Amino acid sequence: MNDCSTCVVRNRAICASLDSNEIEALGRLGRQQKVSAGQSLIWEGGEALVVANIIDGVFKLSVNGADGKEQIVGVAFPSDFIGRPFGEESPYGVTALTAGEVCMFTRRDFDNFAHQHPELEHKLLHRTLDELDNARKWMQLLGRKNAEEKLATFLLVMSKRLAGQACNPADLSGGFTLPFGRQQIADILGLTIETVSRQLTRMKDLGLIDVPSRRDIVLRDKEALEDLAA
Amino acid sequence: MNDCSTCVVRNRAICASLDSNEIEALGRLGRQQKVSAGQSLIWEGGEALVVANIIDGVFKLSVNGADGKEQIVGVAFPSDFIGRPFGEESPYGVTALTAGEVCMFTRRDFDNFAHQHPELEHKLLHRTLDELDNARKWMQLLGRKNAEEKLATFLLVMSKRLAGQACNPADLSGGFTLPFGRQQIADILGLTIETVSRQLTRMKDLGLIDVPSRRDIVLRDKEALEDLAA
DNA sequence: CGCGTCCTTGACACATATCAAGCCAAGTGG
DNA sequence: CCACTTGGCTTGATATGTGTCAAGGACGCG
Numbered sequence: 001m002n003d004c005s006t007c008v009v010r011n012r013a014i015c016a017s018l019d020s021n022e023i024e025a026l027g028r029l030g031r032q033q034k035v036s037a038g039q040s041l042i043w044e045g046g047e048a049l050v051v052a053n054i055i056d057g058v059f060k061l062s063v064n065g066a067d068g069k070e071q072i073v074g075v076a077f078p079s080d081f082i083g084r085p086f087g088e089e090s091p092y093g094v095t096a097l098t099a100g101e102v103c104m105f106t107r108r109d110f111d112n113f114a115h116q117h118p119e120l121e122h123k124l125l126h127r128t129l130d131e132l133d134n135a136r137k138w139m140q141l142l143g144r145k146n147a148e149e150k151l152a153t154f155l156l157v158m159s160k161r162l163a164g165q166a167c168n169p170a171d172l173s174g175g176f177t178l179p180f181g182r183q184q185i186a187d188i189l190g191l192t193i194e195t196v197s198r199q200l201t202r203m204k205d206l207g208l209i210d211v212p213s214r215r216d217i218v219l220r221d222k223e224a225l226e227d228l229a230a
Numbered sequence: 231m232n233d234c235s236t237c238v239v240r241n242r243a244i245c246a247s248l249d250s251n252e253i254e255a256l257g258r259l260g261r262q263q264k265v266s267a268g269q270s271l272i273w274e275g276g277e278a279l280v281v282a283n284i285i286d287g288v289f290k291l292s293v294n295g296a297d298g299k300e301q302i303v304g305v306a307f308p309s310d311f312i313g314r315p316f317g318e319e320s321p322y323g324v325t326a327l328t329a330g331e332v333c334m335f336t337r338r339d340f341d342n343f344a345h346q347h348p349e350l351e352h353k354l355l356h357r358t359l360d361e362l363d364n365a366r367k368w369m370q371l372l373g374r375k376n377a378e379e380k381l382a383t384f385l386l387v388m389s390k391r392l393a394g395q396a397c398n399p400a401d402l403s404g405g406f407t408l409p410f411g412r413q414q415i416a417d418i419l420g421l422t423i424e425t426v427s428r429q430l431t432r433m434k435d436l437g438l439i440d441v442p443s444r445r446d447i448v449l450r451d452k453e454a455l456e457d458l459a460a
Numbered sequence: 461c462g463c464g465t466c467c468t469t470g471a472c473a474c475a476t477a478t479c480a481a482g483c484c485a486a487g488t489g490g
Numbered sequence: 491c492c493a494c495t496t497g498g499c500t501t502g503a504t505a506t507g508t509g510t511c512a513a514g515g516a517c518g519c520g
Contacts (some may be wrong), residue, residue, distance in 0.1 A: 066460045075368035084363070086356055091363045118348035125355045126316055132358060133314070133321045135365040136303035140293040142372035143301045143420025147508070161380045180368045182467060190373025192509055197468055214467075214517080216441040377476070412499065422477055427500055444499075446484085 002027040002103060012079035013043040013053045013103075017123040029109040035096045042083060051083030051110045057100015058179040061092045062187065072188040074135070077161060079126060085111055097170040097179045142190045145230060150189040152228035155209065159219055164213075174217030175210070232257040232333060242309035243283045243333075247353040259339040265326045272313060272333075274323040281313030281340050287330015288325040291322045294416065302418040304365070307391060311357060315341055327409045372420045375460060380419040381429040383456035385439065389449055405440070405448030 003025040015023055033114060035041065035057065040183060041050065044063060054076055061074035061082070073092055076082050078100075084090045085107060105113075114121050141153055162176035178185070186193045203209045208225055210218040234240060245253055265271065265287065271280065274293060278410040283305055291304035291312070303322055306312050308330075314320045315337060335343075344351050371383055392406035408415070414421045433439045438455055440448040449455060 061366070063366065065370060065374050069374045071370040073369045084359065086359060087363075092366055097434045115352065118351065121348065121351055121355055122345065125351055125358060128355060128358045128362060129314065129316060132365060133317075135362060135369065136291070136293065136322055136486070139303045139365065139369055139372055140295060140301040142369055144295050144299045167492060172514085194469085198508095229469080286465095396490060422502085423499080424478085431500070 002030055002032055005194040007103070009053060009055055014081055014120060014123045014127065014201055015053065016118040020211065022117060022120075028107045029113060030103045032101060032103050034099070034101050036099050038094045040093055041102070042090050042092075043093040044090065046090060046093075048084040048087050048090040048192055050104050051081065051107055052102040052104040054078050054080050055101040057102075058097045059100070060097055060184065060187075062095065062096050063092050070187045070209065071190060072184065073138075074131070075188070081124065082108075085124070085135060087115060097184065124173065143184055145188075146187050147191055147195050147199050148202075149198065149230045150226055151203065151229075152225045154179065154185065154189055155217060156222070156225055156229055157217060158217075159222075175212070175216060176214045178217060179208055181215075232260050236419075237285065237333070239283060239285055239309040239370055244353045244357065245283065245352060245389055247349040248347065252347060252350075255344055259343060260333045260335045262331060262333050264329070265330050266329050267326055270323055270325045271322045271332070272322075272324040276320060276322065276323075277318040278314040278317050278337050280334050281311065281315055281337055282334040284308050284310050284312060285331040285333055287332075288327045290325050290327055292321050292325065298431040300417045300430065301420060302414065304361070305418070311354065313337065315344060315354070317336065327414070342411070377419075377421055377429050378432075378458055379423050379460045380421065381426065381433065382455045383460075384419055385447060385449060386459055388447075388454070389452075405442070405446060408445045408447060411445075446453055 004015065004023050007013075007015075010016065015026065018026060030053075032055065039130050041052065041059075042048065059080075059082060060072050061076065062070050062072045064070050065156070075097075076094075082094050082102075092225040114124065141150055145153065158178060159174075159176055163174060180188070182193045182196050185191075186196045189196070200209070200211065203212055203225075206224075208219070208221045208228075210220055212218065234245065237243075237245075240246065245256065253433075268339060271282065271289075272278065275451065286308050289306040289312060290302050291306065292300050292302045294300050306324075307329075312324050312332075315421050316369075339414065344354065356358060371380055375383065389404075389406055392408070393404060410418070412423045412426050415421075416426045419426070430439070430441065433455075434441055436454075438449070438451045438458075440450055
């Protein structure tokens with residue numbers, strides 16, 4: 001059982017829809033658990049056994065084609081909800097990209113609880129609708145943008161989510177630290193690692209961005225990037 | 231006000247979650263309306279004013295890039311729900327591909343009604359989760375499949391939704407009639423019209439499909455197509 | 461210091477886009 | 491009933507962006 005009253009994402013996670021009695025009841029069903037980078041919580045095509053709130057860390061949702069080519073279909077951050085409620089199997093895997101911590105429930109427990117708490121379902125519906133909008137915007141990127149447009153869009157989106165979060169020199173000047181390696185960026189954008197690398201060096205050469213270290217990015221010319229993002 | 235008791239999608243639409251009193255109340259808020267091919271109900275980036283159940287016809291959800299390139303991010307059939315509840319603006323447009331009929335509500339009316347009827351929201355949540363799964367599967371197609379794989383996947387998916395629905399010779403032998411022209415297929419798959427055309431003739435030459443007329447398709451070798459779909 | 465992993469860079473190949481022409485079927489008007 | 495037009499589709503020639511293959515470089519870690 002959890003002590004939800006000390007939970008750092010308490011006010012941003014879907015739990016925020018519940019009153020203190022309800023939260024206690026839900027807390028009894030869940031358990032907090034540390035995860036290490038690379039650890040999978042849910043497997044593509046596997047039974048959807050658990051759902052979770054992310055307390056800390058970054059997770060990828062991914063689908064693997066027959067030929068082994070991976071496509072990342074979503075990225076989840078602290079306070080996001082992951083898993084597939086009300087479904088027998090998960091059509092995508094969920095894997096930690098960084099070390100982190102989640103608040104886990106069995107899907108059965110969660111489904112039952114949710115069905116009895118309309119406000120929770122309402123909040124979940126809101127989030128699912130938002131995620132669907134995001135997924136559809138991303139479909140446009142995958143289907144109709146070229147490599148340059150993809151990278152520019154990616155950097156701007158990540159900047160919005162990550163800028164000024166962590167505490168290191170690069171972040172202070174409006175930069176951010178990516179929780180992804182180059183291969184993962186490629187898997188998000190539907191490109192190869194080489195194309196990602198080339199586009200980044202090109203943008204660096206054009207003075208649009210700085211890359212102080214492998215995973216740090218500083219946007220030097222946001223307007224130009226927005227133009228490129230199309 | 232509608233007479234929902236005679237509605238042909240009554241049992242498959244989200245209304246199926248309601249009892250007869252509730253359905254009558256909902257019916258008072260909606261109105262049935264004919265739409266003609268090409269007519270838009272919702273505009274990309276516009277205020278989300280209405281939502282609707284599809285009674286008849288096929289609709290596309292689409293996003294247009296700055297350069298005018300369209301990406302179709304979803305296709306909706308009879309009994310599907312369209313529109314963006316609980317949101318100020320719609321990130322995609324909704325347009326009829328064929329003549330049809332919808333049961334329309336203002337978003338305000340619908341939002342209020344839904345919030346007071348948890349079973350309806352529950353059903354809507356189910357559907358939204360399913361749509362999100364579909365969108366993510368489609369992201370894998372857009373990001374990681376080549377033209378051949380895309381076409382094969384498309385034909386199989388459409389076959390599942392459309393086979394044996396309409397009443398014409400092609401449909402009887404396991405074929406189906408597409409509600410799309412070539413350009414729309416291209417917009418769904420993130421390809422150009424020429425590539426779509428070439429892949430179709432190639433599949434025809436290989437004996438995998440028949441194309442008795444522009445919009446009719448018969449799958450002659452489903453297994454081979456499934457292999458190609460990857 | 462040496463090893464492994466991740467990233468970058470280069471040369472080349474190929475799938476798909478682009479540009480351009482022609483075809484076909486359906487509809488229209490003489 | 492037959493030219494004529496029209497819009498959608500197919501086909502061909504060519505261009506190009508991105509993938510593929512291969513080598514080398516940078517950084518972190520033991």
